[in-house]
Amino acid sequence: MLQRMNTRPTIVVIGAGIAGASAAFTLAERADVVLLEREGQAGYHTTGRSAATYVETYGDPVIRGLTRASHGFLSAPPPGFADVPLVRPLGEVNIGRPDQVDRLDQVFAANHAYTDGLQRLDGEETRKLVPYLAPDYVAGSVYEPNAQAIEVDALHQGYLRGLRLLGGRLVTNAGLTAIERRDGQWHLALGGEAIRADMVIDAAGAWADEVAAMAGLQPVGLMPKRRTACIVDVPGGGDSAGLPMVNDIDDRFYAKPEGGRLMLSPADETPVAPQDVQPEDLDVAVAVDRFEQATGRPVERVGRRWAGLRTFAFDRVPVVGPDPDVESFGWLAGQGGIGIMTAPAMARLIAGLMLDGEVPADLPVSAAAIAPLRCRLPNAVSESSF
Numbered sequence: 001m002l003q004r005m006n007t008r009p010t011i012v013v014i015g016a017g018i019a020g021a022s023a024a025f026t027l028a029e030r031a032d033v034v035l036l037e038r039e040g041q042a043g044y045h046t047t048g049r050s051a052a053t054y055v056e057t058y059g060d061p062v063i064r065g066l067t068r069a070s071h072g073f074l075s076a077p078p079p080g081f082a083d084v085p086l087v088r089p090l091g092e093v094n095i096g097r098p099d100q101v102d103r104l105d106q107v108f109a110a111n112h113a114y115t116d117g118l119q120r121l122d123g124e125e126t127r128k129l130v131p132y133l134a135p136d137y138v139a140g141s142v143y144e145p146n147a148q149a150i151e152v153d154a155l156h157q158g159y160l161r162g163l164r165l166l167g168g169r170l171v172t173n174a175g176l177t178a179i180e181r182r183d184g185q186w187h188l189a190l191g192g193e194a195i196r197a198d199m200v201i202d203a204a205g206a207w208a209d210e211v212a213a214m215a216g217l218q219p220v221g222l223m224p225k226r227r228t229a230c231i232v233d234v235p236g237g238g239d240s241a242g243l244p245m246v247n248d249i250d251d252r253f254y255a256k257p258e259g260g261r262l263m264l265s266p267a268d269e270t271p272v273a274p275q276d277v278q279p280e281d282l283d284v285a286v287a288v289d290r291f292e293q294a295t296g297r298p299v300e301r302v303g304r305r306w307a308g309l310r311t312f313a314f315d316r317v318p319v320v321g322p323d324p325d326v327e328s329f330g331w332l333a334g335q336g337g338i339g340i341m342t343a344p345a346m347a348r349l350i351a352g353l354m355l356d357g358e359v360p361a362d363l364p365v366s367a368a369a370i371a372p373l374r375c376r377l378p379n380a381v382s383e384s385s386f
Contacts, residue, residue: 008032009198009355012188014211016042016170018152018340019332020203021159022347027201028166030355034195035163036174036188042160050308053245053256054148054341055092057111057118062317065364066342066349068114073344074150082158084151090257091244092147093121093129095294098139103249108142119143130246132235134296147245149256150340159343179215181326186215199354201330206274206309208319208333215329220319220375222334224309225269228283231303232264235295246294253290261303264291269310279307310337313375320346320370321353330354331372 009031013024016037024035035042054074056067074086096104108120119142126141127133160170171190178189179200186197204211209219232255234240240257247254251267266287270280288299313319313334323329332350335342345363349370352360359367368374 010034010196011199011201011354012036012186012195012197013201013203014176015203015205015207016160016172017203017205018156018159018343019205019335019346020201021156021163022343023201023203023332023350024168024170025159025162025166026347026351027355028163028168030351031199033163033166033168034197035160035168035170036176036190037170037172038175040173042156042170042172050152050337050340052150052152052340053090053092054087054150055144056115056146057092057094057107057142057144059338060317062365062369063338063342064111064114066318066345067338069345069363070342074148074155074341077158078162081162082151082154084154086151086155086158087148088151090147090149091129092144092247093126093244094142094144094247094249095126095130095133095138096140096249097137100249101139104140104142107249111142115144115146117145119145129244132295132297133246134294137294137296142249143244145244149245152340155340155343176211176214179211181215181328186328199328199330201332201350201354203332205333206311208311208331210274212323212329212331215326217323217325217329218376220331220334220372221314222311222319223271223313224274224277224311226272226277226280226283226307227265227310227337228268228279228287228305228307229263229265230279230284230287230305231258231261232288232291232299233261233301235297235299248290248294253287253294255291264288266290272309274309277307277309279305283307310335312336315374318342318346318370319372319375320349321367321372324371324373324376 011031013020013035024033112118121141123138174190180187186200188195202211206224209222239260243257245256255262255264319331319334
């Protein structure tokens, strides 16, 4: 392991979205770090297109544990990390129709013991919080009052600024042409520059499997999926300030207050190849139709629309840790839309696994649950099964 070296190791982190930026910042306390981004700006793809909400009830126990473990950093980052608070009050109302009441009860039962303030509301109580919902549509909800909106740009830029202050380097427009391991080191070629490193961290998002293949390693079977969003007015008019985020309990759509209006998504997950993904008219239409059903009112106009990529492993759990074949190559991928709210914990996780060979003692996750090896075992199912 690298902690046995007598000098500070050199680590190259590939991908400067929130995963790579947070990892680079955290690793730079103990290593010389170079952060590579092939685009002209860091966070161009997924990070810059996220709904960015801190929600403790989302995902399986691994994800929920990493989310809770990130709250301390998000609420109280290091001095000078950001000029504004990283989180602000929002609240999330997970709504259900009459046929979804059992699902509401299941979600509440599974989460109320460890999610502070979680409430199970009836239809009338739900509509007091979200007046634009149709009375005959909403039978109840699970309300998470402590859900928060995350200031993504402040978090991302804080990591990048902190990296520079710690002596690390960000290289944009860094088109990798080769990654080769020889003589006990990694040799990376990008344009006219060659970099040697003791360790490589693959935080390339939807392109993480491609980066691994370039390094001569097996992929872990990541699947990028398109997620669409658009801006609409609050039904009935008015400003969205003070309204909570609304999410269908079965993830058919969500609506988040955004600049006085609502950011609406059909919560789509369409498998696509890694790319600069663009919104499809059909997905926007599906979002509008589902929202109109929930509100009983027509959407008069659709404003800006966009799409991003959410990348998943077969079991929808992130892939974090050393490659089983070459331990100096680390994976930090497959966050599937939870990368921002879990970034502080995930950064400490990859640092602990790669530099110390173990999960930090205070993180509630086992190395086996997030290890790349699990994606290559016979019981790893294909993407078509989920």
